[in-house]
Amino acid sequence: MAANRVGRRYHNKVHSPNRGIGEQGLGLQRRQARVTVKYNRKELQKRVDVEKWIDDSLDELYSGRESEMPEVNIDGLLDLLSDQERGQKLQDILHLCKNNTEPFIKELVFKLSGLQKQEELHKKGIEPHH
Numbered sequence: 001m002a003a004n005r006v007g008r009r010y011h012n013k014v015h016s017p018n019r020g021i022g023e024q025g026l027g028l029q030r031r032q033a034r035v036t037v038k039y040n041r042k043e044l045q046k047r048v049d050v051e052k053w054i055d056d057s058l059d060e061l062y063s064g065r066e067s068e069m070p071e072v073n074i075d076g077l078l079d080l081l082s083d084q085e086r087g088q089k090l091q092d093i094l095h096l097c098k099n100n101t102e103p104f105i106k107e108l109v110f111k112l113s114g115l116q117k118q119e120e121l122h123k124k125g126i127e128p129h130h
Helices: 024-061 074-079 083-093 102-112 118-126
Strands: 008-010 013-015
Touching: 024 074, 024 102, 074 083, 074 102, 074 118, 083 102
Parallel strands: none
Antiparallel strands: 008 013
């Protein structure tokens, strides 16, 4: 999230490079940008939480066999039209896993509902309005 900050950090405070400019339009623009980022932070955090859960779960499923661990592409799964297709795709990805993957697959398919693709998160207000 540090890349999304505006201004420079001095002694744990963020200073805007335009602080002190008295234009009301610029202040309103900045306020709208902050509100937009604040609003989307919830969606970003939701996605980060799912990514962390996937990493932790795969570590557990592939404990001792990390070199066999596949990559799970969340956006690729979100592109699929149904939960059934997502479940099948995950079964295909995890077919070499020696542990039971069914609970992981069911939980991940559930967690994907309502999640937005990464590019959608950036389109919907992460960038300040100009």
